Amino acid sequence: MSEHLLEVTNLGVQFATYGGEVKAVRGVDFYVDKGETLAIVGESGCGKSVTVQSLMGLIPMPPGKITSGSATLNGKEILGLPPKQANRFRGVEIGMIFQDPMTSLNPTMTIGDQISETLMVHRGFSYREAFTRSIELLERTRIPEASRRAKQYPFEFSGGMLQRAMIAQSLACNPAILIADEPTTALDVTIQAQILELMAELQRTEEMSIILITHDLAVVARMADRVAVMYAGQIVETGTVDEIFYESAHPYTVGLKEAMPSNRVSRDKALMPILGSPPDLFSPPKGCGYYARCPHAMKVCKHNLPPSFPISDTEHVARCWLQHEDAPKSDHITQAGR
Amino acid sequence: MLYYILKRLAAGVITVWFIATATFIAMHSVPGDPLMNDKAVSAEIRKNLERKYGLDRPVHEQYFLFLGNMLKGDFGISFTQQNRKVNDIIRDHFPVSATLGVLAILIASTGGVLWGALTAIYRNRLPDIIIMFLVILGISVPSFVFAALGQLLLVNINKLVGYSLIPVAGWGTIWHMLMPSLVLGLGTMALLTRLMRSSMLEVVNEDYIKTARAKGLSPTRIFFRHQLRNAILPVVTVLGPQIAAITTGGFVVELVFAIPGLGRYFVQAVQQLDYTVIMGTTVFYGAFLVFMVIVVDILYGFIDPRVRLQ
Ligand SMILES: Nc1ncnc2c1ncn2[C@@H]1O[C@H](COP(=O)(O)OP(=O)(O)O)[C@@H](O)[C@H]1O
Ligand code: SF4
Ligand SMILES: [Mg+2]
Secondary structure, rough: OOOEEEEEEEEEEEEOOOEEEEEEEEEEEEEEOOOOOEEEEEOOOOOOHHHHHHHHOOOOOOEEEEEEEEEEOOEEEEEEOOOOHHOOEEEEOEEEEEEEEEEOOOOOOOOOHHHHHHHHHHHOOOHHHHHHHHHHHHHOOOOOOOHOOOOHHHHOOOHHHHHHHHHHHOOOOOEEEEEOOOOOOOOOHHHHHHHHHHHHHHHHHOOOOOEEEOEEEEHHHHOOOOOEEEEEEEEEEEEHHHHHHHHOOOHHHHHHHHOHHHHHOOOOOOOOOOOOOOOHHHHOOOOOOOHOOOOOOOOHHHHHHOOOOEEOOOOOOEEEEEHHOOOOOOOOOOEEEE | HHHHHHHHHHHHHHHHHHHHHHHHHHHHHOOOHHOOOOOOOOOOHHHHHHHHHOOOOOOOHHHHHHHHHHHHHOOOOOOOOOOOEEHHHHHHHHHHHHHHHHHHHHHHHHHHHHHHHHHHHOOHHHHHHHHHHHHHHEEEOOOOHHHHHHHHHHHHHHHHHHHOOOOOOOOOOOOOOOOHHHHHHHHHHHHHHHHHHHHHHHOOOOOOHHHHHHHOOHHHHHHHHHHHHHHHHHHHHHHHHHHHHHHHHHHHHHHHHHOHHHHHHHHHHOOOOOHHHHHHHHHHHHHHHHHHHHHHHHHHHHHHHHHHHH
């Protein structure tokens, strides 16, 4: 039916807590095509991790619950499958790496054994075959002395090397998609650059798609083909990387851009962080989620959820009332007034 | 790993020396001496006895004599049992105590890990609630109560089948060993169960378990290959102190089940201020404990590469 590799529609996820239901993801739509990089960007707590974890069946249930939506991989539903069925695509067709490589590997197993495990389970390799292949994978992620390293334990690796090992592990079964949830956030700046470079290179050689989650627009600019900007559990703007950067249509996107350190044109133009904080997801606002922080907020925004307005005849869309044909026209959206 | 073991062994030797010295000092600062217990002895006999046992020498000389003999593996002669060598007492009775203790530890640790894992799997459901109730009993009820209850149970079982299926007391066959080692291990098992449970619940939330799930491993595989081994680590760390607890608990259990272990001699010796037996058995027990703790440390090193390789 759908020609996209991965297609997510109307995904809703909430968590039951003592304080009530946290509506972490509220109707998210996106897709990923073969060989492209989709960046999901947004402040911390806006639901990026929950979105991708629910695709991978990693949401603890309870307290978590997928309340709506579907996700298809090659046309087949993957949302909310029991472990046995989920394991046909987890680690096989979709690989995943996480924010903190230091805690993401089993401390009592060698790196080689952990990579081998995937191959033995999914590919039916013997231990020996799997281990040899693990070494190749480590080499492919540019870990020096891979055959010696494969016999080492996570504590003997640096953070950057561990993230390389995580990438090697996730590539074991040649997945069609690699989900990287803030893969460089926990690493030093120089290491960050190396890991991103490695991912970009592997994407070309392995012809895989990447879903890259980040709160850093600099990372987006460098890696992404398309971008989904997420705020308060919703995608507020999506488009190609150029559209997002040069034709930003949502005040939140503009806010993120102005808060970007590398965006500072001169010394006298100060960084402009977005004031305030994201809304409480126990009782998310009825209207626009960004209303409380938006310098352009209008009366209509408070009580009416903005629909997705097409910005051009491409797929660039934004959930903002400013895009309505009756809205006051201004040349460009800023965080003006401050 | 070798360096790690050697380091432990060196520390062990120092610990044993420390135990020996502390025992010696304690012994000699208690009022009275072993010869006082007997009917009033004449001054002359007393002098002879003192000479025989070396009690007439200055304390520091006695100390070095004691250390020297100990190094040779000679703990001297009992004061109260006619000419019985302390070494003989240990040789005759320690294996019994050791068997009891080791069995108890084995039962306690396998039981603790098993029950702990089970309660974690059935968290907040009926099996968990029942086991955790029993755990509280196991931790708070002293072992002599379990000993008595255990005997009562055996008596009733035997009555039911009409013959002595499982002996109620004594020592010799594996059947004799069953109930006392279970009773002795019960408290420790309860403690380890509780520890294992919380450790399991902690490990489930670790990032690497999420990774394992994202890799597409089956829940069974994740449980055995990733969860269990990491969850056992904190349990192994308390095993050392628990072995000490089981050793002292053994004295009571040996008494109740009429087991000819070393415990009885030790208690007797303390009551009679039998210097050589007290010091001999204490140092020996101490050395045994230190050895067991080293065994536990090595075991830990095998499970946790971070310890083994640093
Ligand atoms: N296990 C959980 N229980 C309750 N709330 C959760 C849980 N996991 C995530 N959340 C909530 O979901 C929201 C989105 O979190 P997350 O997706 O991790 O944000 P981020 O965009 O930083 O990755 C947050 O408000 C968080 O508090
Ligand atoms: S809908 Fe209104 S409040 Fe929301 S971003 Fe647009 S202008 Fe701002
Ligand atoms: Mg996150």
